[in-house]
Amino acid sequence: MLSTVCYNTNVSENVSVRLEDSLAQRLRVRARAAGETLSDRLRRYADEGTRRDEHPLITFRDGPSGRRAGLVSGPDVWEVAMWVEDLSTESDPVAVLVEESALSRAQIDAALRYRGAYPDEIDARIELHRQETAAAMTL
Numbered sequence: 001m002l003s004t005v006c007y008n009t010n011v012s013e014n015v016s017v018r019l020e021d022s023l024a025q026r027l028r029v030r031a032r033a034a035g036e037t038l039s040d041r042l043r044r045y046a047d048e049g050t051r052r053d054e055h056p057l058i059t060f061r062d063g064p065s066g067r068r069a070g071l072v073s074g075p076d077v078w079e080v081a082m083w084v085e086d087l088s089t090e091s092d093p094v095a096v097l098v099e100e101s102a103l104s105r106a107q108i109d110a111a112l113r114y115r116g117a118y119p120d121e122i123d124a125r126i127e128l129h130r131q132e133t134a135a136a137m138t139l
Helices: 021-033 038-054 077-086 093-100 105-117 119-137
Strands: 058-061 068-071
Touching: 021 038, 038 058, 038 105, 058 105, 068 077, 068 105, 068 119, 077 093, 077 105, 077 119, 093 105, 105 119
Parallel strands: none
Antiparallel strands: 058 068
16 A cells, blocks of 8 residues: 655645734735735735744845845845855854954844845845846946
8 A cells, every 4th residue: 555645835824813903004005005915914024023033133124126134233134144155264254254344243143043044045145146246247
């Protein structure tokens, strides 16, 4: 007898939430202004809120390249991760970055922890930056 077990890791769950009328209206207005559905906006808020809880020194911001994770009062996470990569020949890249920048070790460690939790997201940002920089250099 042959038995197959399949697991779907992208299963979504429908969750019912009651919101005060004024909050629901404010969320609808923000979602509509951003070209999102209310469900999309709520999912993003839930995801980013959970990530903030898990990584307290991280926030999220909009910009020309889209929404991305960044240090509170600091640069984007992908930038910190790229700078550490660029210093990889140093015996202690983080110490060198602390010495050469205005970032604290705690900020750098927070950015690297976030990268460890979401490597595909951060690596894609680094790759995009490197490709755009290379393209600009050939102009």
